[in-house]
Amino acid sequence: MPAATTPPAAGRRTLAVLLLIPVVAALALSIFAWPAARLAPRDLPVGVAGPAAAADAVARGLERHEGAFEIHRYADAGAARAAIEDRDVYGAVVVTPGGTELLTASAASPVVAGLLREAVTAQAPAGAPVRVTDVVAAPAGDPRGAVLGASLLPLALVGAATGAATVLLGLRGAGAVATLVGAAALAGLVGAALADSWLGALTGDWWAEAGVLGLTVLAIGAAFAGLATLLGKPGFGLGAALTILFGNAFSGMSSAPELLPTGVGALGQWLPPGAGGSALRSVSAFEGAAAGRPLLVLSLWAVAGLAATAFGARRRPAEAVPAAAQAPVPVG
Known part of the structure; x- marks a missing residue:
């Protein structure tokens, strides 16, 4: 018959479990919590369209956030919209004679759509509202994803x-x-x-x-x-x-x-x-x-x-x- 587990052996196994569980819990929590606590744009693909001088000014404003955005240039709003629909970029800033328009795609990420809205609105001139168009909207059944x-x-x-x-x-x-x-x-x-x-x-x-x-x-x-x-x-x-x-x-x-x-x-x-x-x-x-x-x-x-x-x-x-x-x- 196999020998019964001795009390010292049982104690060592119990101690090992008690020490291992907190380590596993800390590891699991860290793996999930660490990325969530460090959310920030990193080379986020964003488009800019419009007349060269105005588009350059918008691009420079976005580039002030070092490493945050990857700027893609487009000839006009139609090209920028197509890039969003093709998932080449998450959104685009379109400069027109009538003002600035932000094209977003909340279906790609409601979080990114909100982030772009804040970033573009913050750099817009005072008294110049930014019109926002959701090109590919999130489903009504899941607006926040x-x-x-x-x-x-x-x-x-x-x-x-x-x-x-x-x-x-x-x-x-x-x-x-x-x-x-x-x-x-x-x-x-x-x-x-x-x-x-x-x-x-x-x-x-x-x-x-x-x-x-x-x-x-x-x-x-x-x-x-x-x-x-x-x-x-x-x-x-x-x-x-x-x-x-x-x-x-x-x-x-x-x-x-x-x-x-x-x-x-x-x-x-x-x-x-x-x-x-x-x-x-x-x-x-x-x-x-x-x-x-x-x-x-x-x-x-x-x-x-x-x-x-x-x-x-x-x-x-x-x-x-x-x-x-x-x-x-x-x-x-």
């Missing part, structure tokens, strides 16, 4: 749960792949039904939204399953860190990637939650503009995860064969 921002964590949890269940239930090969793909497709359909049909937080093509939601869940679930299949228990921890912890904290969905600390927003766009959120914004409000890169990122995670799951499923049975069974049988 709260629903869209809050949707990432449930997607990450669903994907992680699917990946974990696939591994823990011992599914292998084609069965594991079919489970991951099927569960993701169903999650995408349910997500679109809730966020679009019921809440009105998404207003684009219904099937495109369902596809992006499903691909996001698949990328997360496949990555989770693939890491757990290849690495075992450490793979569960790494998968949770990438898809739930860092993936959500660095996604920029509640603000914008360009408002997060330098490097954090860019990293978040290479993780499934950030890529999924960006793709969902594109298909929901911008008719798919700028969706190519995030969809590619999601596809790479999904393919790599599915391949790792299938590869690990083929390799494990071979590794599990006892050495005695592989030894040559003596003759005679």
Whole structure:
């Protein structure tokens, strides 16, 4: 019979848990709270249009905020509006004989739209009001983007749960792949039904939204399953860190990637939650503009995860064969 755990050993394990929990809590809170506490524009793409002299003056005013804005010049309001609709810039300042107009896109980020309104209004001459036009407005069902921002964590949890269940239930090969793909497709359909049909937080093509939601869940679930299949228990921890912890904290969905600390927003766009959120914004409000890169990122995670799951499923049975069974049988 195995020896009973001695009181000193039990005490050491209890102490280890008591010391580890505060560290984990501090780490998790820091990862989520630190980016939120350091929100500020960093190379935020903004357009300027109008007569050269007037546009230069506006650009110089924005450039006083060192490193805050990345200025793009456009010939007129039509070109600036098209750039916003293509998601090349978050907004644009248009100088006309009748005054200054600020074009925004609250569907891209209500936080950025408000920030631009404050920045442009503050530098406008006294007594010269700035007319604001929301070129791509946020849906009436989600004017502050709260629903869209809050949707990432449930997607990450669903994907992680699917990946974990696939591994823990011992599914292998084609069965594991079919489970991951099927569960993701169903999650995408349910997500679109809730966020679009019921809440009105998404207003684009219904099937495109369902596809992006499903691909996001698949990328997360496949990555989770693939890491757990290849690495075992450490793979569960790494998968949770990438898809739930860092993936959500660095996604920029509640603000914008360009408002997060330098490097954090860019990293978040290479993780499934950030890529999924960006793709969902594109298909929901911008008719798919700028969706190519995030969809590619999601596809790479999904393919790599599915391949790792299938590869690990083929390799494990071979590794599990006892050495005695592989030894040559003596003759005679």
